[in-house]
Amino acid sequence: MHDTREDIPRSGPLAGVDVTTTVAATTMVIAFILFTVLMPDTAQATYTSIKNFITQRLGWYYIATVNLVLLAAVVLILSPWGGIRLGRDEDRPEFKWFSWFAMLFSASVGTGLMFFSIAEPLTHMQGNPFQRMAGIEAGSLASGEQALQITLFHWGLHGWAIYILIGAMLGYFSYRRGLPLTIRSAFYPLLGRHIYGPLGHAIDLLAIFATLFGTATTLGLGVAQMNAGLNQLFGLSISTTHQVVLVVIVSVLATLSVVSGLKKGIRLLSEWNIHLSMILFAFFIIAGPTLFLLTTFGKTIGGYLLHMIPMGLWVNTDPSDQWQSWWTLFYWGWWLSWGPFVGMFIARISYGRTIRQVLLGGMAASLLAAGAWIAIFGGTALHLQFFAGVDLANLASKDLASVLFHTIDSVAGGALGTTMIGMATLMIITWFVTSADSGTLVICTILSRGEAHPPQLQRVFWGLFLGATSAVLLVAGGLQALQTAAIASALPFSVVLLLMCFCLFKALIEDGRSPSPKRYASSQQ
Template sequence: MSEHPMQGTQRLFAGVNPTMAISSLVMVLAFVLFTVSYSELANGLYTGIKQWIESSLGWYYVAVVSGVLFFTFWVGLSRFGNLRLGREDERPEFSNFSWFAMLFSAAVGTGLLFWSIAEPLMHMQGNPFMDMAGVAANTPEAAQIALRVTMFHWGLHGWCIYIIVGLVLAYFTYRRGLPLTVRSALYPLIGERIYGPIGHAVDLLAIFSTLFGTATTLGLGVSQMNAGLNYMFGVEISTANQLILIAGTAVVATLSAVSGVRKGILWLSEWNIRLSSILFLFLLLAGPTVFLLGLYATSLGDYLATFIPMGMWTDSNPERQWQGWWTIFYWGWWLSWGPFVGMFIARISRGRTVRQVVLGGMLASTLGAFLWIVIMGGTGVSLQLAGAIDLNAVANSDVTMVLYKTIEGLNVSWATMAMAGLATLMIISWFVTSADSATLVICTILSMGNQNPPQRFRVIWGLGLGALAGVLLLAGGLKGLQAATIAAALPFSVVLLVICYSLVRALHQEEGEALCARAVPGA
């Protein structure tokens, strides 16, 4: 397999692919201009597409994600699991802790901070699984089902998307010598044509998902940052303050991206885990300690007993919109972030075996997410059930305040403000590590797989990410854009199925080449 760098030689485009650089810029500008100039039309269009997907293609998303889950485990546990992503004598570039910290930080940190308490509280008030079990709302039994559903949405089904995309890209990059871009996964099917229009289209879809998915999350994440500053210091919740927060976050993320994976991104990721551990320890000791310790084992067993049937379930009641609002939305969100997080996982996984990436990535990340949900979500539902504070009312009226009201509800007066400050710092830090990773991924794609893309483009796209979020926030288009990002998951779901098939072909081809080499005398 030959490598086509396709990088520009002109000074303006030195180090990147001119076609991709221009196309991506035009795509972004066209999308932003349309969304800003015709905000009502755009938001209605994006939301309409999202609602159509949820109502008509829910079964397809359920089938795709469940199928990918089984496929991912098959690859990791098969005879191909011992293949090393790189030369046979290579060893992992990063330690297990550093690898996990970066993977987890890029993927889910901000989302878990936002939803790990609020989601169980919402499910505890009603969901189809409670109805099927005949369980009343806001009871201990309802809390158990609510935690099970939350763990389901943040568990193996979601992580398999990130892991399999990362595995496929790492395989074609480090074993087959192709560029670290999504298009490389199509090589066994279309060969050198990956460097033409088809390859450009696939990579542009990856850039779209990465850029707009991250910008949307930044726009939503600053609302929680603003809520924290309001809670601690009385800072007004306003668009102006949120724009300032977006600008500050974008600058820090850009500086981190410019410093590279081994410096800024690695340092921030490791500190994310350490800061989170402090908050978890506080909640564990100040909250219902015995309840939470028992809850982890109980919830894990509950999940293992139900995650396969839950993953295959589709709601037969056309009047009930719960599955579209929650499960299908989550599957679309995981899919839309698949190119970005998967590519970042590939970037940090050189030297690991296929089995290490699959089992290490899937199991460690899922168990980490479950620990987060049980400690934070378990504390929230415990306070609600005990009547210490009405967190349901908080979740229903302003989801951004749930985290702070949970800390307050523990009634540890001397630590409340300190922990609220830590939580706000974590929101910023976790998001910065998603934003800097996204910036690096976009620049890597534009430079046709260069894992150290030109720094000027890291600055342009890092600051551009913040500017995009700010413009859309002013235009009131973030909710519509969130819907558009979910809609973008539909074409990528097709790409995902194709690259899984492509990986199988490549693995069998490599196996055949190895057998032929051993059969040749003197080989």
């Protein structure tokens, strides 16, 4: 059993892809959609039971897994292994730092931060376990400052360690050891040539499932916020029909982007996202409470770093308190379910960098960027709440999707406010397009067994299939089903991830910083 690619068709609709994995993935997704649409009551009960079981019985396991992944990332950064290059020792990075980070950040969290950076801290300040443990009064300014730190905890190093460690692992096994750029390749030290058999297919299928439904979940959040922005701008009513239309538009744009390739569509859109974000940051800082925001940034980063470990290790023991299930466990499941997708994309753009550069550069830059985003956006909302008499907290409790646009309008009304709301709406679209096109590229890369340039036909099919999946489940009221699928797929993948960490350290010990490391693939040709 070896990977000669002789079994991959060279013509027809499945040209260039693994037939078994492609047919199985397509069938699996269609079966999930049909079950959700044709048996909605049974599906709802099933998804609710799965979600409740995971959050009530396995919360401690999710928390332990995420902490172990962060520890593994720190060990690699501090160890001599961090100097190993993802490629030959003489290779150098394919992309400059700005382009690399822009693509990394755009594919990972842009849409989510647009949705949660204001809504989440406004929600946390109204009550959470850490607030009660610290004796902070709910609804006070101190509770708001703590809420920003909790929000950054959910968007900070624990989550980024998942994405970037997977990226470093896959980059190592592909570029250093000569294996295909797929999730299954990380298991070569454990499974050997059996990664090309049924076990390898199962691992890649799980990665595809998590990628598809994790991206579709984000699309559900993204179109709700797009609809809210268009409602604010043009009075477009908030409805499922309009959100389905938005899903179609975004899916077509994402498909066009992924067809144009990594160095053109995805890179250019990612850099565009960062530039637009800087403009919106500048708007909040200049038109808003400048000194307050700068101070808030320092407090948020400092408070987060001070409390990161106790927050990360805390496990809820009160069955009547659902806060950790609603927030932390949902986030850890979401980060884990997106791990295969974002990790593979990070590996794809990290050729030529060292393990330390990928881990330390990616985690540090992402923490600072997320911290600035949350402090500026969320800090502006807090200032309006406590010093300008704008009750955004009440709005957040009713409509999470609209609170960003009300914040912008409260900072500056008139033409400037309208312009900024329009730009924010455009940002939501472009942020999601870069997530969707990156997800599509990753799925096609897996299906083509690690090809850097998957077949165009497959890129079009999976780009549109992603949108169709989101639209069908949105119409069927299936957003909760999507969220549950994302969380549930994180459970088996968490086991996969821990085994991947074991395999990586096993391979690194074999490598021993040798200038000519053993290339597993050489025995497969």
